[in-house]
Amino acid sequence: xxxxxxxxxxxxxxxxxxxxxxxxxxxxxxxxxxxxxxxxxxxxxxxxxxxxxxxxxxxxxxxxxxxxxxxxxxxxxxxxxxxxxxxxxxxxxxxxxxxxxxxxxxxxxxxxxxxxxxxxxxxxxxxxxxxxxxxxxxxxxxxxxxxxxxxxxxxxxxxxxxxxxxxxxxxxxxxxxxxxxxxxxxxxxxxxxxxxxxxxxxxxxxxxxxxxxxxxxxxxxxxxxxxxxxxxxxxxxxxxxxxxxxxxxxxxxxxxxxxxxxxxxxxxxxxxxxxxxxxxxxxxxxxxxxxxxxxxxxxxxxxxxxxxxxxxxxxxxxxxxxxxxxxxxxxxxxxxxxxxxxxxxxxxxxxxxxxxxx
Amino acid sequence: xxxxxxxxxxxxxxxxxxxxxxxxxxxxxxxxxxxxxxxxxxxxxxxxxxxxxxxxxxxxxxxxxxxxxxxxxxxxxxxxxxxxxxxxxxxxxxxxxxxxxxxxxxxxxxxxxxxxxxxxxxxxxxxxxxxxxxxxxxxxxxxxxxxxxxxxxxxxxxxxxxxxxxxxxxxxxxxxxxxxxxxxxxxxxxxxxxxxxxxxxxxxxxxxxxxxxxxxxxxxxxxxxxxxxxxxxxxxxxxxxxxxxxxxxxxxxxxxxxxxxxxxxxxxxxxxxxxxxxxxxxxxxxxxxxxxxxxxxxxxxxxxxxxxxxxxxxxxxxxxxxxxxxxxxxxxxxxxxxxxxxxxxxxxxxxxxxxxxxxxxxxxxxxxxxxxxxxxxxxxxxxxxxxxxxxxxxxxxxxxxxxxxxxxxxxxxxxxxxxxxxxxxxxxxxxxxxxxxxxxxxxxxxxxxxxxxxxxxxxxxxxxxxxxxxxxxxxxxxxxxxxxxxxxxxxxxxxxxxxxxxxxxxxxxxxxxxxxxxxxxxxxxxxxxxxxxxxxxxxxxxxxxxxxxxxxxxxxxxxxxxxxxxxxxxxx
Numbered sequence: 001x002x003x004x005x006x007x008x009x010x011x012x013x014x015x016x017x018x019x020x021x022x023x024x025x026x027x028x029x030x031x032x033x034x035x036x037x038x039x040x041x042x043x044x045x046x047x048x049x050x051x052x053x054x055x056x057x058x059x060x061x062x063x064x065x066x067x068x069x070x071x072x073x074x075x076x077x078x079x080x081x082x083x084x085x086x087x088x089x090x091x092x093x094x095x096x097x098x099x100x101x102x103x104x105x106x107x108x109x110x111x112x113x114x115x116x117x118x119x120x121x122x123x124x125x126x127x128x129x130x131x132x133x134x135x136x137x138x139x140x141x142x143x144x145x146x147x148x149x150x151x152x153x154x155x156x157x158x159x160x161x162x163x164x165x166x167x168x169x170x171x172x173x174x175x176x177x178x179x180x181x182x183x184x185x186x187x188x189x190x191x192x193x194x195x196x197x198x199x200x201x202x203x204x205x206x207x208x209x210x211x212x213x214x215x216x217x218x219x220x221x222x223x224x225x226x227x228x229x230x231x232x233x234x235x236x237x238x239x240x241x242x243x244x245x246x247x248x249x250x251x252x253x254x255x256x257x258x259x260x261x262x263x264x265x266x267x268x269x270x271x272x273x274x275x276x277x278x279x280x281x282x283x284x285x286x287x288x289x290x291x292x293x294x295x296x297x298x299x300x301x302x303x304x305x306x307x308x309x310x311x312x313x314x315x316x317x318x319x320x321x322x323x324x325x326x327x328x329x330x331x332x333x334x335x336x337x338x339x340x341x342x343x344x345x346x347x348x349x350x351x352x353x354x355x356x357x358x
Numbered sequence: 359x360x361x362x363x364x365x366x367x368x369x370x371x372x373x374x375x376x377x378x379x380x381x382x383x384x385x386x387x388x389x390x391x392x393x394x395x396x397x398x399x400x401x402x403x404x405x406x407x408x409x410x411x412x413x414x415x416x417x418x419x420x421x422x423x424x425x426x427x428x429x430x431x432x433x434x435x436x437x438x439x440x441x442x443x444x445x446x447x448x449x450x451x452x453x454x455x456x457x458x459x460x461x462x463x464x465x466x467x468x469x470x471x472x473x474x475x476x477x478x479x480x481x482x483x484x485x486x487x488x489x490x491x492x493x494x495x496x497x498x499x500x501x502x503x504x505x506x507x508x509x510x511x512x513x514x515x516x517x518x519x520x521x522x523x524x525x526x527x528x529x530x531x532x533x534x535x536x537x538x539x540x541x542x543x544x545x546x547x548x549x550x551x552x553x554x555x556x557x558x559x560x561x562x563x564x565x566x567x568x569x570x571x572x573x574x575x576x577x578x579x580x581x582x583x584x585x586x587x588x589x590x591x592x593x594x595x596x597x598x599x600x601x602x603x604x605x606x607x608x609x610x611x612x613x614x615x616x617x618x619x620x621x622x623x624x625x626x627x628x629x630x631x632x633x634x635x636x637x638x639x640x641x642x643x644x645x646x647x648x649x650x651x652x653x654x655x656x657x658x659x660x661x662x663x664x665x666x667x668x669x670x671x672x673x674x675x676x677x678x679x680x681x682x683x684x685x686x687x688x689x690x691x692x693x694x695x696x697x698x699x700x701x702x703x704x705x706x707x708x709x710x711x712x713x714x715x716x717x718x719x720x721x722x723x724x725x726x727x728x729x730x731x732x733x734x735x736x737x738x739x740x741x742x743x744x745x746x747x748x749x750x751x752x753x754x755x756x757x758x759x760x761x762x763x764x765x766x767x768x769x770x771x772x773x774x775x776x777x778x779x780x781x782x783x784x785x786x787x788x789x790x791x792x793x794x795x796x797x798x799x800x801x802x803x804x805x806x807x808x809x810x811x812x813x814x815x816x817x818x819x820x821x822x823x824x825x826x827x828x829x830x831x832x833x834x835x836x837x838x839x840x841x842x843x844x845x846x847x848x849x850x851x852x853x854x855x856x857x858x859x860x861x862x863x864x865x866x867x868x869x870x871x872x873x874x875x876x877x878x879x880x881x882x883x884x885x886x887x888x889x890x891x892x893x894x895x896x897x898x899x900x901x902x903x904x905x906x907x908x909x910x911x912x913x914x915x916x917x918x919x920x921x922x923x924x925x926x927x928x929x930x
Binding site for chain 1: 540548
């Protein structure tokens with residue numbers, strides 16, 4: 001019932017196009033994340049879904065009803081959605097109880113039922129006992145839960161979340177992440193989640209929509225988007241990646257070959273349209289590179305280089321290696337095999353897991 | 359290792375610069391505020407034969423004084439309510455709607471705020487005095503509807519001429535509060551199903567209520583202290599108020615004791631209102647921090663925007679256009695009447711600027727006094743602010759609080775206190791410019807202190823610490839880091855004192871002599887003689903000087919803006 005259809009939506013602010021001819025289907029009970037850098041239009045899209053603004057072109061439907069069109073918008077208060085803001089927007093002049101009960105008051109829910117439902121939802125977000133506190137007496141994490149409880153208590157079919165975790169410290173963020181996922185599974189509410197944090201997006205989402213410059217670059221399950229980015233922008237935004245230039249030796253998705261770091265051929269999924277000799281960009285993630293002894297660097301799929309920087313990160317070690325043609329690569333290795341700066345090494349490319357862009 | 363390390367200086371001196379500064383600031387406050395106040399209290403309790411409560415008994419039993427107290431309360435309350443009625447819609451329109459001509463609306467409030475209240479009063483007398491008022495004459499003689507005339511010499515008239523000066527307090531505070539309410543606070547209510555009105559009632563209203571109430575109380579305090587309009591409009595209509603009663607007690611033979619007692623009752627009233635304001639603000643001040651969601655959400659008014667604009671234009675007409683056009687017209691008319699174009703003249707300007715030496719002296723005196731006061735107030739303010747923010751001296755907070763005491767003292771009370779004090783001190787400054795300078799400085803110290811405090815507060819201490827680490831001494835740091843950074847703020851503070859000092863009447867009217875007459879007193883005296891043309895000309899000249907000063911200070915101070923909400927808070 002609460003699937004969302006976004007069809008060819010455009011939104012401009014003055015001369016700037018924030019969302020450009022964007023289409024996206026979000027299924028009922030799905031957890032979809034809009035992921036992208038700041039300014040990519042993800043928050044604008046969320047606010048279009050909420051009904052805070054009208055699209056300049058296109059339609060937004062929920063179920064089969066068109067809620068937003070350029071000629072008219074169902075106002076936010078009549079959409080029955082929930083929304084959690086980045087800064088929580090917990091009303092400072094109301095207690096926790098009053099904050100959460102507000103949506104029920106608006107809906108003229110009886111006193112007794114309001115009490116039960118507020119108590120239940122506060123229980124759910126672990127805030128029981130804090131009903132009479134004012135927001136200024138709560139920690140950031142607790143305020144964030146109040147915001148969550150406030151939007152959940154009205155049992156919305158759709159919950160919109162605008163970077164809800166970005167103001168929390170790292171530990172709390174991790175826990176809330178897990179709690180949100182749990183909550184979505186339990187309630188079956190459709191979640192539309194905006195973030196610029198790709199690890200958050202991957203941990204939470206059924207599907208991720210990567211946005212850039214007002215358009216969706218790629219939509220898909222986290223694993224698929226991570227492993228097979230459709231372009232450089234997506235590859236770059238989804239986790240660490242080395243973008244190096246290469247030359248096509250042979251085209252072919254399964255048996256393609258690209259020369260990198262001078263004249264060292266590695267197997268790579270070269271798009272069928274590419275021609276031999278064409279310059280391409282190869283995107284390969286640090287975990288698909290392995291350090292091997294320099295002596296092993298002459299075999300197929302291994303490229304010689306020199307370690308220029310080593311950074312200890314705790315559970316792993318970050319190495320920067322320069323290939324002979326100056327290409328710089330980032331490789332993550334186990335602390336047990338930390339190389340020396342200046343050491344000659346070989347790099348083994350797991351080229352099948354790379355992506356090649358023209 | 360070629361150059362040996364310089365020896366460290368001795369760890370501490372017994373008396374540092376900060377102690378000297380502290381002593382200086384404290385001394386200034388004692389002379390300007392504490393001693394006169396002490397003599398005021400003393401005077402109110404001293405009779406012909408020692409200690410007595412007779413003055414207070416007189417003050418609260420005499421029908422005349424009780425009536426004055428009641429009138430002051432009525433005036434203050436009505437003005438406060440009307441200030442909200444006018445100021446809040448304006449603030450809402452500017453900060454929350456797509457009403458056209460926002461700059462014009464804002465300027466209306468600012469100009470109203472800067473206009474000397476006694477000028478508004480004089481202008482309205484020219485329009486609405488029962489017999490000679492232009493509007494009344496038009497309604498009665500031309501339209502033939504005498505029932506529709508309006509007598510300005512009444513409580514209603516007094517309120518009418520006071521509100522243009524006080525609604526900007528509500529406007530400035532409310533506008534800033536409305537702008538700082540994070541839009542997501544309202545959007546949260548909306549997405550939970552609350553409509554526009556419900557959202558306004560449940561969320562926006564409570565969030566801005568402290569600012570609005572605060573503005574209303576500031577309006578109250580200011581309204582009851584305005585001697586000029588209460589004398590010009592109130593006295594002819596026999597609407598006596600506390601300031602005019604106190605003023606009357608200085609007619610020969612002066613009744614110092616009773617005047618002091620009445621002054622203290624006046625102070626109690628003012629302080630009570632300010633206390634309420636503080637307490638309410640402290641308990642219910644919601645600083646809503648605007649994260650990235652802090653876009654102001656503008657209400658699209660549709661065709662209603664023209665209605666809203668019409669309201670704003672009406673305010674402009676009453677508060678700005680009517681007074682200024684009237685004064686301008688009167689100042690160039692041979693005689694005030696309906697046949698305006700037949701008798702244009704510049705004789706009134708020639709009179710006040712060239713022929714009448716009293717007005718010329720008044721202009722010079724007021725310029726000296728206003729610049730002197732502004733400089734002193736900002737200087738003392740800087741000392742107090744610097745002590746508060748940059749040292750850990752004991753007593754610096756006390757100093758800061760003490761410097762705010764004059765906020766609770768209406769101008770006429772400052773004058774009464776100074777008279778009590780300086781008449782008993784063997785220094786012949788009574789009747790000189792110096793006593794007026796002391797009165798002004800005492801009155802306006804709070805403005806200087808708050809401006810300086812705000813200016814210094816914006817400078818992160820690390821900026822100064824960097825200079826110190828780099829080797830600059832205390833004075834050098836102050837000169838090359840602190841002062842340049844604080845300059846715009848200090849200039850703003852200077853202007854904030856200069857403008858009201860130039861038009862000060864409440865204290866000057868008791869302290870002036872023929873040699874130390876000030877601009878506002880000259881206007882008031884001319885008005886008393888019935889010379890309406892010269893009064894209007896002098897009023898226009900006053901406004902030109904104020905405008906010129908603002909332009910000049912803005913040029914010099916770069917970044918000094920016209921009054922903002924912060925200033926209004928400072929000015930309360």
